[in-house]
Amino acid sequence: MDRIKADSSNARPPQWAETLLRPLLTPKNRESISGDLLEEYRDTIVPTLGPAADRWYVRQVGSFLLRASWVWGAILGAALVIRYLFDTLVPPTDYKMRATVLTYTIMAACLLAGFSAAWRTRSMRAGVLTSLSAATMGALFSIVGTGLMLAVWHDPATLDAWRRSGGLDEAFIDVPLKLIALGVAIGAVGAVLGKGVARSLATEVKTGA
């Protein structure tokens, strides 16, 4: 029993997971929250779960990333599903207008995801991680949502509307992959802005400006 305790007191969670966790935390809580997880990992999880302890730690890190990004992921997924819903039920005459609205909505969501995370945590890495996570979730929501729509509506007229809208390849492969790439790129821009704004506000407070 003492040997197990001695072994677990030096146990380390996966380095990559710790590296992922720390930027996701606010500067105020970075040390305390990462310390809480490490303490729980060593004191309870390793002695109880043994080799599965690392999976527990990764799940906890995932919960922080999910909290930071799920709202933006839902917005991105909803934007794409709504687009396909309109294309199915009320096919537009002007695809250019529809594409413009959708593109700007996606760009705004990715930018805000990166901005808000970096502003909150003062970490650009958090901004990029959050926007990547949000874009991936949005892509998955979109695939599932459009798959469900196809399961409900797949008469010849609807399938023709889909073809005119861009086709199934676009819905299930092109758009989700482009969304993830765009999410990272625009999220990075948002992260730069977020960190910059947070820093300049902190400087103003310090100098009393």
Next chain:
Amino acid sequence: MADVLGTFEQAVLLEVLRLGEDAYGRAILKAVQSRLERDVAAGAVHATLERLERKGLLSSRLGPGTPVRAGRARRYYRVQPPGIRALNDARRTVNNIWRGVRWPVMGARWTV
């Protein structure tokens, strides 16, 4: 009436109250899990603690670290007077909602 606390917020605040001087992040997480009898993600508890502190219902301070935490500080929480009021309001609301209904609820009786 001010915003009524959600169930999870109540659980977190009550565990902070119960733990007293020992109310730090990890202890609060374990207490909430034990009280709710289910696995709870650390992210959920810490997000709730941050939110409650932002609302002024909790305050926090850093305490010394320990070797098992690689020396990282612990953050201790304390319920503030607005938090006590919020808990009392929440309990009062639940009592009002349940007034006249016996627990456990057995189902509606219909008269034709």
